Amino acid sequence: MELSDLAKALKQKIENKTAQIGVVGLGYVGLPLAVEKAKAGYTVVGFDVQQKKVDMVNAGINYIGDVVDQELADLVASGRLSATADYGRIKELDAVTICVPTPLDKYQQPDVSYVVNSVTSVAQNLHPGMLVILESTTYPGTTEEVVKPILEDTGLKCGKDFFLAFSPERVDPGNKEYHTKNTPKVVGGVTPECTEVAASLYRHVLEGEVFTVSSPAVAEMEKILENTFRNINIALANEMSVLCRRMGIDVWEVIDAAKTKPYGFMAFYPGPGLGGHCIPIDPFYLTWKARGYDYHTRLIETAGEINNYMPEFVVESISEVLNRDKKPLNGSKVLLLGAAYKKDIDDLRESPVLKIIEHLEKAQADVIYNDPYIPQFDHNGKHYESAELTDELLENIDIAVITTDHSCYDYQKIVDKARAVFDTRNATKGVKLHKENVYKL
Secondary structure, X not given: OOOOHHHHHHHHHHHOOOOEEEEEOOOOOHHHHHHHHHHXXXXXXXXXXXXXXXXXXXXXXXXXXXXXXXXXXHHHHHOOEEEEOOHHHHHHOOXXXXXXXXXXXXXXXXXXXXXXXXXXXXXXXXXXXXXXXXXXXXXXXXXXXXXXXXXXXXXXXXXXXXXXXXXXXXXXOOOOOOOOOOOOEEEEXXXXXXXXXXXXXXXXXXXXXXXXXXXXXXXXXXXXXXXXXXXXXXXXXXXXXXXXXXXXXXXXXXXXXXXXXXXXXXXXXXXXXXXXXXXXOHHHHHHHHHHOOOOOOHHHHHHHHHHHHHHXXXXXXXXHHHHHOOOOOOOOEEEEEOOOOOOOOOOOOOOXXXXXXXXXXXXXXXXXXXXXXXXXXXXXXXXXXXXXXXXXXXXXXXXXXXXXXXXOOOHHHHHHHOOOEEEOOOOOOOOXXXXXXXXXX
């Protein structure tokens, strides 16, 4: 494919590392990406509406677990990475990647306002030869139906005057093996030239293989498929756990047995509910979009109902355990071990623990939580602080509930000291039981 002069010029800048790169949104996706681009030799400017994040980055202070503190400090000190809340500086850049939140509103519909606001800021500073990449997870069609028109309202034409692509973020907070640099990337541009230029940038930054697809819509849909696949299979594991509990069967042992089959089975595990920004939310982008095509995504919605039920099921199970000791949930001291949505991270987004707290407090239980990664948080107008996990605390509660299986917890001590333990993560597997006080999801 013969590239246009603008595409050739931009690709040359990318290849010789003279391209000036911008990253809009300095959260769990944006900051690690900005760091990797700066480490690759580019001069990177990060943009965020939160002045606190801007100030921390410019001071070389890290606030994201997947970023190495010293690497961030060194990149800032060298001038390779800086941050600003002045979106006017976008005009200085050759390429901009947008990594802003795409939540659901109260009606379970996509809220693309953060994307629209960011793209509008880019459009106000768009110039010929610029590359714009959207990484925010969203519904198929967003790049061409929402982003492209805003950029073209400037009079510049996509594929001719500027380049536009979608490349879904693939961030798994806390993953020790796969991170921003070595995770394979998918890129889909509006035109073949857009794809070529965007893929070139990622190939010069990342170690993971870069796969190109025919359009932004394909890239957007594949991201939804990734997380819908996980959502549905986790729902199956959760439904199995509910049934196994009623039947008196250990679902964890069932899954371990099924894993022995070398083909045709992939292990997914039950839990107290789904958390994080992606799996609980992304499938509903597709559900919303499907309505416009007169299609009802029954499997996705059923999976959502099952997963959304799990916090309530956990509380029902806690109540059953307490009843065995003739204790009502009302007035019982319930210790939740872990607030983060997954182990060994400080991410509270969409954590099922928040729903568990709501259900417990509605039943007038005395709720205490401990999480070494989340010392405090606010929810529904109430402030919560992590209690110190002492022997005295464990001995004086009515039940300890393992909601997040952090590696730092001493599960043997928890089981030995607590009167009753309800384990939603199979964290007590292998722990020596000196009394029959452990119950599992």
